[in-house]
Amino acid sequence: MAKNNLIGGSIWDEYSQKVQDRMNNPQHMGEFTQEDAQKANAKLIVADFGAESCGDAVRLYWLVDEKTDKIIDAKFKSFGCGTAIASSDTMVDLCIGKTVDEAVKITNLDVEFAMRDNPETPAVPPQKMHCSVMAYDVIKQAAAHYKGVDPEDFEDQIIVCECARVSLGTIKEVIKLNDLHTVEEITQFTKAGAFCKSCVKPGGHEKKDYYLVDILAETRAEMEREKLKDQSKTDIAFDDMTMVKQLKAVEAVLDSDVRPMLHGDGGDLEVIDIQKSENKNIDIYIRYLGACSGCSSGSGATLYAIENILQEELSPNIRVIPV
Numbered sequence: 001m002a003k004n005n006l007i008g009g010s011i012w013d014e015y016s017q018k019v020q021d022r023m024n025n026p027q028h029m030g031e032f033t034q035e036d037a038q039k040a041n042a043k044l045i046v047a048d049f050g051a052e053s054c055g056d057a058v059r060l061y062w063l064v065d066e067k068t069d070k071i072i073d074a075k076f077k078s079f080g081c082g083t084a085i086a087s088s089d090t091m092v093d094l095c096i097g098k099t100v101d102e103a104v105k106i107t108n109l110d111v112e113f114a115m116r117d118n119p120e121t122p123a124v125p126p127q128k129m130h131c132s133v134m135a136y137d138v139i140k141q142a143a144a145h146y147k148g149v150d151p152e153d154f155e156d157q158i159i160v161c162e163c164a165r166v167s168l169g170t171i172k173e174v175i176k177l178n179d180l181h182t183v184e185e186i187t188q189f190t191k192a193g194a195f196c197k198s199c200v201k202p203g204g205h206e207k208k209d210y211y212l213v214d215i216l217a218e219t220r221a222e223m224e225r226e227k228l229k230d231q232s233k234t235d236i237a238f239d240d241m242t243m244v245k246q247l248k249a250v251e252a253v254l255d256s257d258v259r260p261m262l263h264g265d266g267g268d269l270e271v272i273d274i275q276k277s278e279n280k281n282i283d284i285y286i287r288y289l290g291a292c293s294g295c296s297s298g299s300g301a302t303l304y305a306i307e308n309i310l311q312e313e314l315s316p317n318i319r320v321i322p323v
Contacts (some may be wrong), residue, residue, distance in 0.1 A: 015083070016123040018090075018115045023082035028092040030075040032061040041065070042072055047142035050134050050165060056080035056191070058088045060138045062095070064146055069099045083124055083131040090114050091135035104143045108132040108189070109177055130164070130191035137170060160210045161192035161199045168210055175219045183212045228252035238315040239282065246274050250284060253313045258306055267292030269306075272323055283319050284310065 012020075037044035042063040050057030057079040062071050074095045076088045091111050095103045111132040115123035124131070144150065158168040174180065174189050183200060187193045193212050198204030201213045228248060238249060250271055262268050268289040275283045286306070288295070295302065307320040 014122075014125040016115055016117040016121070018117055019083065019086045019123050022086035022089045022115070026085055026089040028075050028089050029077065029085070030061075031059075031077060032063055032073070032075055037063055040072060043146070045142050045146050047138055047145055049138035049141050050079070056084050056131065056134060056164075058084065058134055058138050060088075060092070060142050062142050062146070064100065069101065069146075071095050071098055071100065071103060081128070081131070083128040084134065086115060087111055087124075087131040087135040088138075091132075091139065095139065100143050100146050103139050106136055106139055107177060108136045108174065111135050126185070126188040129189040130194075133166075133170065133174060133190050137167075158210065160208070160212070160215065161190075161195075163195035164191040166190045166192040168215065171212070171215055172219050175216060176223060180216070181220070183216060186212055186216060222256070225252045225256045239280075239317060243274055246282070247271060249314055250274070250310065253310055254306075257309050257313070261305075262290075262292055262302075265292070265295075266290050267295065280317055281319050282315060282317050283321055285321050285323050287323055 015023075032044055034044055040063050043066050045060075045062040045064055047060045047062075048057065049060075059077040061075045063073045064070065065072050074092045076092050078085045078088045091106065094106050094110060094114060098106075108129065109132075112123050112129065113119070115132075117123070160166055160168050160171055171186060171190055171192060175186065178185075178189060180186055180189065183193065193200040196204070196206070198206040199208050199210070199212055201211050202208075236245075238246060241249065254269070254271070259268060269286045269292060270289060272285040272287050275285070277283055287293075292302070303320060303322060307318065310318045310320060
């Protein structure tokens with residue numbers, strides 16, 4: 001039967017030829033046994049990731065040379081769609097020959113890019129990007145097993161979407177790597193929120209500790225703060241900025257590196273003024289708020305820490321003065 005009769009030509013055309021080839025003829029599907037590992041004088045690592053109840057799951061097999069930490073061979077088994085098979089097969093290709101530490105650096109973008117027929121055209125439609133995310137998540141599981149650490153120590157494994165078994169760390173990382181702006185994009189790339197939708201926003205059938213709308217807003221805000229910090233370092237020296245730009249740069253550093261520390265103790269601070277002195281110092285006047293306003297360390301260790309952070313991030317000429 002022609003492919004047009006199976007799923008519609010327009011949909012099929014969104015998949016690269018490499019993806020179609022690996023769907024039909026995966027090169028690395030299979031498994032290794034302890035006997036295989038002994039013959040290869042290697043350590044067998046078996047890792048699982050995904051949610052079979054949602055239709056997608058992958059099991060990764062590594063044969064690792066313990067003397068060099070190099071992955072000398074790898075195979076996989078996969079439940080799910082053809083894209084999951086193609087992504088897993090490509091992921092295995094990328095792992096073979098690398099050390100475990102090198103393999104951990106493989107991202108979903110690397111997997112998807114390796115499946116492209118040309119650099120400018122995506123290998124799969126957006127709604128199938130979660131398959132490549134699953135492929136690189138299982139690498140982290142395998143690396144954690146090999147290193148003998150708990151996967152929760154290796155990566156943030158707070159599960160946000162129970163249906164698709166997607167972690168908080170994965171969602172935040174995918175937002176940053178792919179510059180995502182909407183919850184719908186998060187769902188396309190990770191499958192989080194694609195099923196019961198209780199993790200999308202408050203008000204669903206099940207109460208959650210984390211919701212996609214909040215994670216997206218917080219991560220985008222974090223990305224913006226990092227962008228402002230980078231701009232303050234590269235565009236113009238802090239000492240030469242206008243007071244308005246200096247204030248924005250200071251607030252960006254405080255938001256990312258100082259306020260979270262103060263908020264943990266129920267405190268905060270606000271910037272009152274910025275003044276340039278005759279001896280080239282830049283005096284930043286602050287007022288402590290909340291619990292910090294009555295804390296004795298406000299003029300000692302806390303003040304020193306704030307000043308040190310601002311000096312390292314912006315200018316060694318900064319002095320912080322509480323009022």
